Amino acid sequence: MQVTVEKTFPIEAPASSAWALLEDIRAVAECMPGAEVTEQIDEHHYKGQVRVKVGPAAATFKGDIEVRSVDPDSRQIALTGKGTDVKGTSGASMDLSARVVDAGDGRCELTGTAEVSVSGKMATFGGRMMNQVSDQILRQFGANFGERVAASGDSAAGEPSSEPAADRPQRELNALALLWSIIAGFFRSLLGRGKSTG
Amino acid sequence: MASTAETVEREQRLEGVGCARKRKEDPRFIQGKGNYVDDIKLPGMLFAAMVRSPFGHARIRSINKEAALALPGVHAVLTADDLKPLKLHWMPTLAGDQQAVLADEKVCFQYQEVAVVIADDRYVAADAAELVEVDYEELPVIVDPKKAMDPEAPVIREDLVGKDDAGQGRRSHNNHIFTWEVGDRAATEQAFTDAEVTIRQELLNPRVHPCPLETCGCVASFDKARGDLTVYMTSQAPHVVRTVVTLLSGLPESKVRIVSPDIGGGFGNKVGVYPGYVVSIVASIVLGRPVKWIESRIDNLSTTAFARDYHMVGELAADRDGRIKGLRVNVLADHGAFNSHAQPTKWPAGLFSICTGSYDIPAAHVHVDGVYTNKAPGGVAYRCSFRVTEAVHLIERMIDLLARELNMDKAEIRFRNFIQPEQFPYQSALGWEYDSGDYPTALKKVLEAVDYEGLRKEQAEKRARGELMGIGICTFTEIVGAGPSKACDILGVGMFDSAEIRVHPTGSVIARMGTITQGQGHQTTYAQIIASELGIPSDDIQIEEGDTSTAPYGLGTYGSRSTPVGGAATAMAARKIRAKARKIAAHLLEVSEEDLEWEVDRFKVKGLPGQEKTMQELAWAAYNDVPEGMEMGLEAVDYYDPPNFTFPFGAYVCVVDIDRFTGETHVRRFYALDDCGTRINPMIIEGQIHGGLAEAFAVAMGQLLHYDEGGNLQGNSFLDYFVPTAVETPRWETDYTVTTSPHHPLGAKGVAESPHVGGIPCFTNAVNDAFNQFGVTHVDMPHTAFSTWKTLHANGLDKRS
Numbered sequence: 001m002q003v004t005v006e007k008t009f010p011i012e013a014p015a016s017s018a019w020a021l022l023e024d025i026r027a028v029a030e031c032m033p034g035a036e037v038t039e040q041i042d043e044h045h046y047k048g049q050v051r052v053k054v055g056p057a058a059a060t061f062k063g064d065i066e067v068r069s070v071d072p073d074s075r076q077i078a079l080t081g082k083g084t085d086v087k088g089t090s091g092a093s094m095d096l097s098a099r100v101v102d103a104g105d106g107r108c109e110l111t112g113t114a115e116v117s118v119s120g121k122m123a124t125f126g127g128r129m130m131n132q133v134s135d136q137i138l139r140q141f142g143a144n145f146g147e148r149v150a151a152s153g154d155s156a157a158g159e160p161s162s163e164p165a166a167d168r169p170q171r172e173l174n175a176l177a178l179l180w181s182i183i184a185g186f187f188r189s190l191l192g193r194g195k196s197t198g
Numbered sequence: 199m200a201s202t203a204e205t206v207e208r209e210q211r212l213e214g215v216g217c218a219r220k221r222k223e224d225p226r227f228i229q230g231k232g233n234y235v236d237d238i239k240l241p242g243m244l245f246a247a248m249v250r251s252p253f254g255h256a257r258i259r260s261i262n263k264e265a266a267l268a269l270p271g272v273h274a275v276l277t278a279d280d281l282k283p284l285k286l287h288w289m290p291t292l293a294g295d296q297q298a299v300l301a302d303e304k305v306c307f308q309y310q311e312v313a314v315v316i317a318d319d320r321y322v323a324a325d326a327a328e329l330v331e332v333d334y335e336e337l338p339v340i341v342d343p344k345k346a347m348d349p350e351a352p353v354i355r356e357d358l359v360g361k362d363d364a365g366q367g368r369r370s371h372n373n374h375i376f377t378w379e380v381g382d383r384a385a386t387e388q389a390f391t392d393a394e395v396t397i398r399q400e401l402l403n404p405r406v407h408p409c410p411l412e413t414c415g416c417v418a419s420f421d422k423a424r425g426d427l428t429v430y431m432t433s434q435a436p437h438v439v440r441t442v443v444t445l446l447s448g449l450p451e452s453k454v455r456i457v458s459p460d461i462g463g464g465f466g467n468k469v470g471v472y473p474g475y476v477v478s479i480v481a482s483i484v485l486g487r488p489v490k491w492i493e494s495r496i497d498n499l500s501t502t503a504f505a506r507d508y509h510m511v512g513e514l515a516a517d518r519d520g521r522i523k524g525l526r527v528n529v530l531a532d533h534g535a536f537n538s539h540a541q542p543t544k545w546p547a548g549l550f551s552i553c554t555g556s557y558d559i560p561a562a563h564v565h566v567d568g569v570y571t572n573k574a575p576g577g578v579a580y581r582c583s584f585r586v587t588e589a590v591h592l593i594e595r596m597i598d599l600l601a602r603e604l605n606m607d608k609a610e611i612r613f614r615n616f617i618q619p620e621q622f623p624y625q626s627a628l629g630w631e632y633d634s635g636d637y638p639t640a641l642k643k644v645l646e647a648v649d650y651e652g653l654r655k656e657q658a659e660k661r662a663r664g665e666l667m668g669i670g671i672c673t674f675t676e677i678v679g680a681g682p683s684k685a686c687d688i689l690g691v692g693m694f695d696s697a698e699i700r701v702h703p704t705g706s707v708i709a710r711m712g713t714i715t716q717g718q719g720h721q722t723t724y725a726q727i728i729a730s731e732l733g734i735p736s737d738d739i740q741i742e743e744g745d746t747s748t749a750p751y752g753l754g755t756y757g758s759r760s761t762p763v764g765g766a767a768t769a770m771a772a773r774k775i776r777a778k779a780r781k782i783a784a785h786l787l788e789v790s791e792e793d794l795e796w797e798v799d800r801f802k803v804k805g806l807p808g809q810e811k812t813m814q815e816l817a818w819a820a821y822n823d824v825p826e827g828m829e830m831g832l833e834a835v836d837y838y839d840p841p842n843f844t845f846p847f848g849a850y851v852c853v854v855d856i857d858r859f860t861g862e863t864h865v866r867r868f869y870a871l872d873d874c875g876t877r878i879n880p881m882i883i884e885g886q887i888h889g890g891l892a893e894a895f896a897v898a899m900g901q902l903l904h905y906d907e908g909g910n911l912q913g914n915s916f917l918d919y920f921v922p923t924a925v926e927t928p929r930w931e932t933d934y935t936v937t938t939s940p941h942h943p944l945g946a947k948g949v950a951e952s953p954h955v956g957g958i959p960c961f962t963n964a965v966n967d968a969f970n971q972f973g974v975t976h977v978d979m980p981h982t983a984f985s986t987w988k989t990l991h992a993n994g995l996d997k998r999s
Contacts, residue, residue: 001910084333085252087329088249088252088333088334091252117908119254119308119336119909120910121252124913
């Protein structure tokens with residue numbers, strides 16, 4: 001079960017700041033709801049985990065992140081994340097390529113393409129919601145990323161600053177909240193009032 | 199024998215053959231007093247829960263049981279490594295292959311059994327199963343059988359690498375199982391070369407599951423003190439299972455007892471031996487306590503016997519008058535990860551060669567290749583191992599397509615090709631001897647009943663208005679009652695069946711058979727056979743099946759074989775008893791046997807009114823006053839090896855209306871005429887036909903077990919899997935003709951699978967008949983509203999003008 005999602009997020013900061021954050025894999029991971037890097041193996045390999053909470057049940061996906069390419073000239077990064085739920089019931093992988101494009105005027109855009117595939121129970125039961133879920137996760141990622149770049153300040157490069165408590169990334173992906181935002185998004189699109197970015 | 203009102207009344211009292219009496223088993227069931235496997239509770243019983251693979255194809259790097267074992271109430275966690283010392287991590291399949299009991303180093307299909315947890319109750323077991331940590335390395339997956347034999351295809355069965363035989367002949371690729379050919383290739387080629395018209399069509403019988411109400415399960419109980427093993431099990435073939443368990447366990451067969459209690463539907467889903475049974479038995483032997491394992495619905499739909507996944511290419515050669523000259527079929531059979539089909543040893547494509555159908559086709563050739571894919575094994579359900587549904591689907595679709603090609607009426611083309619009544623016994627081009635049949639009479643009767651001409655007229659009028667109405671016809675021939683043991687065996691055991699009848703001194707009867715009812719009403723039907731043969735009321739006849747320690751050895755119930763084989767054994771055993779009773783009667787009446795005649799329930803001395811002995815009197819005498827030299831008692835056993843299969847047939851008509859805009863199909867009418875020879879209990883037959891038609895409707899109109907490209911099973915719960923209820927199920931009209939089987943003691947043939955086998959192509963033919971008028975040649979099932987809408991949309995038929 002595989003889906004491809006493409007998204008573009010406007011960022012209220014110069015391209016150089018955004019790129020500085022994008023190069024920091026730990027920081028990027030933390031912009032994904034529920035995700036974190038737990039260990040760096042070498043320059044291009046990390047171990048990480050994603051915690052998902054569906055009501056009272058929590059699942060943890062553990063896996064590997066491989067940075068496939070980093071190109072500072074075109075401000076482009078490609079990475080692959082692959083993991084299985086520790087209970088061994090589902091697997092997920094994502095090929096992500098992201099690029100920062102200068103929009104002038106001290107602003108930029110983050111463009112991302114993600115190929116997400118899932119297997120196991122998640123594919124069997126969650127398959128029909130894959131597109132919407134991936135879309136929502138990326139949207140949250142974009143929002144977190146934008147806030148972090150803004151918080152890092154125009155001049156700061158490389159090291160994430162201490163962000164305000166309210167901006168701290170979520171420590172787990174709350175699937176019910178996610179579901180709600182999907183349903184809300186669905187009705188909004190029906191009413192034609194809002195359209196998802198991208 | 200003059201039939202007086204008095205003898206007629208006596209005969210009616212017996213409620214024997216031909217009586218539509220109510221089922222003897224129903225009072226129990228409708229009061230909720232059935233006794234299914236999950237109702238069995240033994241002291242000290244533990245529960246098993248499976249850890250299953252989330253992946254379609256993966257290597258197992260490691261399994262960590264610690265967290266599961268630490269959970270209070272957990273007694274054991276077993277993996278393949280634990281079964282290895284016992285050589286039980288693999289088990290033989292009924293098709294000569296082997297299947298992993300618990301995954302040995304790799305998993306080959308999603309939901310494959312990887313480990314089993316044994317715990318105090320089913321909740322602890324389920325919790326602990328989630329705590330077993332398995333580290334997998336995913337491997338490339340094959341779900342499309344057409345890619346299975348690509349040169350670079352990943353190897354699914356590493357255990358078979360280097361073996362050029364997986365139990366069914368030579369194989370040519372690591373993912374190849376067998377090649378099977380039947381028929382005269384040269385004559386068939388010639389027929390195609392000479393033909394005025396040829397047609398070719400790819401047809402798919404997709405993967406479905408019969409989804410019995412009760413899932414599979416067992417309670418295994420090893421008594422350490424006595425050294426014997428009892429297993430209560432959902433099995434359609436308990437005696438075969440006993441033999442398999444004996445071979446696997448090394449216990450003497452006399453110390454293994456398999457009991458099939460009440461079974462909530464089988465449909466072939468309960469023929470096989472599943473890993474759950476094996477691990478429960480092992481756990482019970484190891485722990486010395488009874489162990490229960492019951493499948494969840496998802497487990498049942500995902501891992502136990504499915505049906506079909508048959509990719510066929512059919513070709514017909516014919517003349518311009520629609521007379522078929524040749525049939526050629528090429529099949530790719532997707533058997534999943536292990537060849538756990540249950541066909542007779544010599545028939546890797548089952549009885550598929552019945553695919554010439556009801557038609558006199560002079561030349562035919564069939565080629566079948568079986569392949570492995572990363573899908574669940576065990577194509578046994580719904581006649582999948584016997585492949586009759588597929589065969590009938592093929593020929594019934596092809597003849598419709600030929601009619602379309604020639605612009606000929608779909609009933610007319612059948613009349614032109616039918617095997618005629620005087621041609622029986624008929625030798626088919628693919629080697630079968632059809633026992634009896636009268637196809638034209640059956641079809642004529644149905645066409646008159648539904649006013650076929652009127653329907654065609656209405657259809658033309660609707661076509662003019664742009665409305666879609668379809669008329670499906672199916673005139674199938676079935677092949678049931680496996681089978682002659684010279685042709686059919688399972689694991690070397692010939693496919694006979696058996697009956698043991700004992701008449702008690704006061705004239706009531708206990709009888710046991712080697713078959714096992716799963717809802718077919720054996721307790722009623724067999725009792726009616728004995729009632730007529732022995733003149734004892736069927737109410738006084740008790741039928742028992744399913745306990746291997748009491749019933750005679752039999753091959754079980756599947757493939758509509760109970761009446762053709764078990765019913766024949768019952769009649770033959772009863773006749774042995776009657777022959778002995780005749781000797782006792784002659785002795786008591788002091789006449790010779792030749793002076794006696796049988797009348798309903800007694801022997802009478804010819805020409806001497808009043809000189810008679812009833813069966814009840816003879817039963818009493820059998821235990822105290824027998825002729826000199828005769829042994830006491832009145833009982834008999836018969837192991838019946840049928841001389842041939844039986845060939846029931848039928849003519850079905852289905853009328854559908856299709857909504858152009860939504861794709862919804864409404865079945866307006868379904869008329870089913872079945873000929874199963876002698877009708878033992880017409881009401882049970884009708885019930886069987888209703889059930890079979892409902893299942894045919896389910897398969898044709900909605901059921902599908904779909905795997906995505908990653909080997910993930912989509913739709914293995916009732917969220918997606920279509921099981922029709924009273925809301926969706928159409929109304930059935932049933933009818934019959936009677937053409938008896940010349941070789942069956944009662945003239946009876948099997949019936950239960952006919953409506954399934956004949957029903958599916960009838961629905962498909964109806965939907966396609968609607969489309970044919972608009973230029974669409976063929977659409978595969980399932981005909982869901984979405985699938986039908988896609989066809990409508992692709993052809994611009996859903997446009998509002």
